[in-house]
Amino acid sequence: MAVTISDVASAAGVSRGAVSLALNGHAGVGDQTRQRILETAKALGWTPNLRAKSLRSAKAYAVGLVIAREAKLLGSDPFFPSFIAGVEVTLEKHDYTLVLTVATEPGAEERSYRRLADGGRVDGVILSDVRHDDSRIALLRGLGLPAVTLNRPDTPSPFPAVCMDDAVGITAAVEHLISLGHTRIGHVGGEQVYLHGRSRRRAWQSALTAAGLGTDLFAEADFTAPGGVAATARLLARKDRPTAIVYANDLMATAGQSYAQAHGMNVPGDLSITGYDNAQFARYLNPPLTTIAADPLAWGRLAAAMLLGQVSGTHDGGDLILGPPRLVVRSSTGEVPKHAVPAVAVDRYEDLSTAELSQESIHCQEKQ
Amino acid sequence: MAVTISDVASAAGVSRGAVSLALNGHAGVGDQTRQRILETAKALGWTPNLRAKSLRSAKAYAVGLVIAREAKLLGSDPFFPSFIAGVEVTLEKHDYTLVLTVATEPGAEERSYRRLADGGRVDGVILSDVRHDDSRIALLRGLGLPAVTLNRPDTPSPFPAVCMDDAVGITAAVEHLISLGHTRIGHVGGEQVYLHGRSRRRAWQSALTAAGLGTDLFAEADFTAPGGVAATARLLARKDRPTAIVYANDLMATAGQSYAQAHGMNVPGDLSITGYDNAQFARYLNPPLTTIAADPLAWGRLAAAMLLGQVSGTHDGGDLILGPPRLVVRSSTGEVPKHAVPAVAVDRYEDLSTAELSQESIHCQEKQ
């Protein structure tokens, strides 16, 4: 069907080997022969068959990314789409493609990596959402699959890492709140099994400790909106409830803000709120959300570049540190309230995540 | 390196051909020989080399998806991640993978399709974001690449389509608003070059016409938050400004709601708002957003299934219609205001998208 190297060879009156040499710019063919071969190849519309090239060279010309998320959560994360776009920028330049796998069930993740490695579908993978004591490191080493990790794992890892110090952003957020007079600053974190969940919590903790403030206002959630609501409810039900909450992502911050407002609190009058990610909608909340902006696109570009270097053996193996995220101050943060605000009664989690929040029953106060 | 079919053959004391027959369950090998071969294959840990299989069978065992979006917009769209998750569910069952390409520049899109087709990287593609008079239909036919389109193109297309009638959702939204007494119902649409932009507008138009209401309160935007703000500003500056606006997606609705509130309007007291997508954050806005929920996961599952059928020649070629989206009523819609509300002065677009809306300042971190 398609035109092969044999077609070009017979059309140009030479052997297949000569065509290959000519097309790849190798020595071994005369100048006018080379010219003739190139012209006939172009005239016939020849393009290399990647499947054949792949078999011969034992390379897949593709890299893999396995995303382990429940389907419902995937759509709400602003990170991956931008990250993937960055990866693509680099891959396209090198005529590589991205094989994307979504693992929605627990067991599916390891299966995905095996599938990519065993069949030789990819030449390497990007490991994201690195976890504490991450078993995938050993898995990938066992599979002999080159990899690059996003941030450095807390277990010995033979793979280079592209790092983004999210602690810098959280520290800036806490210091911003302290400068506004807040002393009871809470944190709603993501699952602490994730390194980025941990590092954000630690940064919050360190910044408070450095300022001589307490660090007990922590509630673990799961990066989802319902989780953010539940964690916020727990913090706000305390006697010593916070006057400001630092969230580990924008989605939880949005949910927390909504929860607080639904319970009669003013943001930032009664409660200041910061997010993380700088999702596009964050600026258009009511009030607009103070948050932390990283650069997932650059992260993707560099991770892909490092992985390609790793695959081709040109990478030196050192880690790469990205520029730090920056704080974007909007209107969800303000001066600490002068007056004491009564604690909010805690709701049951079930109520929060289903009936109570689900439809019409949240009636927000209308002033902004 | 890896164990091949030859290794299995010599270990089992048979020819390569016999191993192949045994492993694929074909006739031509005796029962105990077959058993022995299967056992040695298992013992040696043999897995088929996809690259070889691919070359021999002239199949890629992968399908492609080209997303044409600017990198910045990608992260804010709740559709694709869920859609992709659905695609994966089907592909994994058939041991196929998804090759994802992001085309951020205009010319990159066609190049992407050619790259996927020419090298034989994929066996087919899913065509999303179908446009009016979409040139990709002819391109794909020319490339001989099987495809499935999301919704039926408005040009003759040889490819089957998986359709979701978003008109149903918009109609429900408009009727909901009419039942609340609204008569001046506007629409902020996406780019009208997209079929889903058009069909949503047409549905809005039809529903109003059916109720004997006017259809001139239309403003075209681009599915982005800044675009939604600008379009909202234009509608609200009119003398006959709407008391309700139907947005073509949640992001624009969020931005529009924020704009209205920032200009002293009450939602839904002065202005009712509906979105589209049911993004996770929509429920946590202030007020929670009335919106339209589709099922991108199912869409992805079925599109992938149809494409695989198409590739293997088992699909009959008929279109598939998904269940209709449904209206999710929350608190951003309410009774039409009794009193007249003065028109809002229009702002310049530049102001809207920068300083005016959020008084935003960016604090960069000075140390490390």
Place this chain on the structure above:
DNA sequence: GACGGCTACTAAATCGATTTAGTGAATTCA
């Protein structure tokens, strides 16, 4: 007992590109 038909298997071709070994001719050097 010769022949057809069947089973169980092997040898070799195949997919398309790359690469290695080899060959004939021209050129260079002693």
Place this chain on the structure above:
DNA sequence: TGAATTCACTAAATCGATTTAGTAGCCGTC
């Protein structure tokens, strides 16, 4: 001038799995 070297190219092997053509052995049958 003869040997050595270089050049331009071809033939064939290679990657790993599948498939086609072919073969040896066995059974049954007329």
